[in-house]
Amino acid sequence: MANARRALITGITGQDGGHLAEQLLEKGYEVFGLIRGQNNPRREAVVAEFPDVTLIEGDLTDPTSLIRAVETSNPHELYNLAAVSHVGYSFKNPTLTADVTAKGVLNVLEAVRVTGRSETTKVYQASTSEMFGGLDYNRPGAGYNEDSLFHPRSPYGVAKLYGHWIAKNYRESYGMFVSCGILFNHEGERRGVEFVTRKITHAVARIKLGLQPNIELGDLWPKRDWGYAGDFVEGMWRMLQHDVADDFVLATGETHSIEEFLTLAFTEIGIDDWRPYVVQNPAFMRPAEVDILLGDPSKAESVLGWKREVDFPGLVSRMVAHDLRLAELQRTFA
Ligand code: NAP
Ligand code: F7E
Numbered sequence: 001m002a003n004a005r006r007a008l009i010t011g012i013t014g015q016d017g018g019h020l021a022e023q024l025l026e027k028g029y030e031v032f033g034l035i036r037g038q039n040n041p042r043r044e045a046v047v048a049e050f051p052d053v054t055l056i057e058g059d060l061t062d063p064t065s066l067i068r069a070v071e072t073s074n075p076h077e078l079y080n081l082a083a084v085s086h087v088g089y090s091f092k093n094p095t096l097t098a099d100v101t102a103k104g105v106l107n108v109l110e111a112v113r114v115t116g117r118s119e120t121t122k123v124y125q126a127s128t129s130e131m132f133g134g135l136d137y138n139r140p141g142a143g144y145n146e147d148s149l150f151h152p153r154s155p156y157g158v159a160k161l162y163g164h165w166i167a168k169n170y171r172e173s174y175g176m177f178v179s180c181g182i183l184f185n186h187e188g189e190r191r192g193v194e195f196v197t198r199k200i201t202h203a204v205a206r207i208k209l210g211l212q213p214n215i216e217l218g219d220l221w222p223k224r225d226w227g228y229a230g231d232f233v234e235g236m237w238r239m240l241q242h243d244v245a246d247d248f249v250l251a252t253g254e255t256h257s258i259e260e261f262l263t264l265a266f267t268e269i270g271i272d273d274w275r276p277y278v279v280q281n282p283a284f285m286r287p288a289e290v291d292i293l294l295g296d297p298s299k300a301e302s303v304l305g306w307k308r309e310v311d312f313p314g315l316v317s318r319m320v321a322h323d324l325r326l327a328e329l330q331r332t333f334a
Contacts, residue, residue, distance in 0.1 A: 004030040008073040010060065010108065011081030012053065013042035015190040016126070019233040020079055021050050027237075032073035034058045034066075034082065060104030066111035070121070077240050079124045080108045083160070086194055087130060090156035091287055097155045098162075105163035109170045109178070122177040122240045125167040129184040129225070129251070130157035134290040143225070143296035146182065146247045153288045164247075171245050179239040184225040184251035184295040186232040187315060189322040196258060197226065197319065200265050205323035207277055208269040209331050214277045218284030220262070223255040223292040228310035228318075238304040251295020252308050264313055268320040 007024050011017045012033025024031050031052070035043055036059040046053065056072055058065030060082050070078070083101040084090055090097040105125060112121050132144045133151035140148055152158045164180050171178045191198035196217065203215035227250070235250040266274040300306045310318070 004028055005077065006030045006032065006073055006075045007077045007079065008032045008034065008056075008069060008075040009079045009081060010034040011079075011083065011126075012055070013040065013046055014081060014085070015188065015192065015229055016081050016186075016233055016236075018046075018049070018190045019188070019229050020081070020236065021053055023230075023233055023237065025050065025052060030054075032056055032069070032075065034069050036060075036082075060100050060107055063107045063110060066107050067115055070111045070115050070117060074117075075121055077122050077124070078108070078112065079126075079236060080105060081126050083126065084156065086192075087154045087156045087290075088284070088286055089194075090154050090159070094155035097159050101156060101159035102162035106166050109166065109176070112176065113170070113174060118174050118176045122245070123167070123179070124236050124240055125163060125178060125180045127164040127167075127180040127182045127247070128157070128160045129182060129249075129293045129295060130154065130290065131161045131164060131182065132293065133157065134292045139292065140296070143251065143253060143294040144182075145249055145296040146299055153290050154286065157290075168247070177240075177245040179242070179245045180247045181236050181239055182247060182249045182295075183232055183235075184227065184249070184293055186227045186229040186250075187319065188229040189319060190229065191319075197261060198323075200258075200261060201316070201319040201323045202326075204265045204269055204320055205327040206330075208324065209327045211327060211331060214279050216279045216281040216284065217258070218281065218286070219289060220258045220278075220280070221291075222289055223257045223294075225251045225253070225255050225293050225295045226261070226312060226315060227252045227308045228315050231308040231310055235300055235304065235306045238300075238306050242304060246303075248300040248304065249295050249297050250300055250306065251297045252312070253295065253297060254312060255292060255294040256312055261316060264316040265320055268317060269324075
């Protein structure tokens with residue numbers, strides 16, 4: 001490993017952290033992961049799946065721990081994926097969201113700068129389509145791109161917008177290589193069950209095996225540009241291999257409603273009408289909703305040569321298949 005490129009991933013226990021660790025190890029990187037808490041329940045799973053990843057304890061709200069993580073890993077590439085990332089949760093915990101998802105980005109950038117690595121460490125900042133907001137007045141027909149207007153609709157979106165701009169500010173002020181990926185929703189087998197796609201596929205598999213009767217959801221009409229997380233982390237890596245730091249939208253260029261996702265997921269288990277199995281619960285509705293998101297990934301396609309591989313039906317199908325295997329195991333060992 002002496003000559004291997006080194007990468008530090010914050011958010012190693014999350015969906016994207018897992019995909020990225022897997023891909024970077026395959027590419028021959030020495031991978032370090034920041035893990036928070038004195039007894040993080042997800043540590044065991046990361047150690048089991050990635051025994052070659054070196055875990056470093058730290059928290060985005062603790063600047064000293066980030067300086068130590070940067071000094072220990074001395075990374076060529078730092079992927080800042082850690083965040084309070086659930087939009088609904090951010091309405092209930094707005095101060096924590098600002099501390100982690102906004103100010104945490106500043107803490108990461110400062111850790112790189114004050115340790116004298118501004119010229120040697122390339123940084124990826126996980127920006128989001130939630131910064132656009134999906135309102136009628138600023139909704140471009142062909143989809144949002146890097147020049148579209150921002151109008152975030154949640155404490156999460158507002159915090160991410162701070163992270164986006166402070167990342168650009170460090171690029172402009174200190175010449176740091178900081179690239180921001182404005183990523184539209186990306187899902188898959190590693191997605192947390194608190195997000196709507198995985199919540200649905202997890203429930204659909206359990207309904208099929210008789211482990212639960214129905215699923216409780218909030219609003220079903222919002223539309224999202226849903227891609228596969230494995231494709232999207234490949235795009236993150238490509239951003240840091242590009243010769244200049246820049247901002248890039250990653251998206252599929254298609255948008256689908258939650259109802260469409262439900263239709264495909266239930267069809268996978270042979271049920272044509274999902275309505276009898278879905279209970280609407282206002283607890284899962286948000287004080288302000290993002291109605292529709294559609295991204296235009298033309299720049300990433302032409303400049304980075306990036307293109308998503310998995311399409312919408314393929315995404316739903318692989319998630320249901322994975323959750324059916326999981327539910328079968330749960331039934332066997334229950
Ligand atoms: P995720 O599964 O929710 O993972 C979030 C990660 O952040 C977890 O590893 C979590 O660790 C870590 N974290 C939370 N608070 C922390 C803190 N105070 N200090 C250190 N680590 C902390 O998110 P994801 O889907 O992989 O997304 C990765 C990034 O991309 C996030 O920044 C997200 O906002 C952004 N993004 C995601 C999407 C998407 O569709 N997935 C789209 C656009 C942008 P614990 O295990 O300790 O909780
Ligand atoms: O909600 C609706 C909900 O929580 C999608 C994060 O990765 O992508 C993600 O944010 C839609 C919303 O994702 C339930 O109201 C209905 O309209 O799966 P979600 P999100 O809010 O789009 C962006 C790009 C990020 O950056 C974020 O980090 O589904 N919805 N019923 C529900 N959502 C949830 N979670 N649970 C429900 O029961």
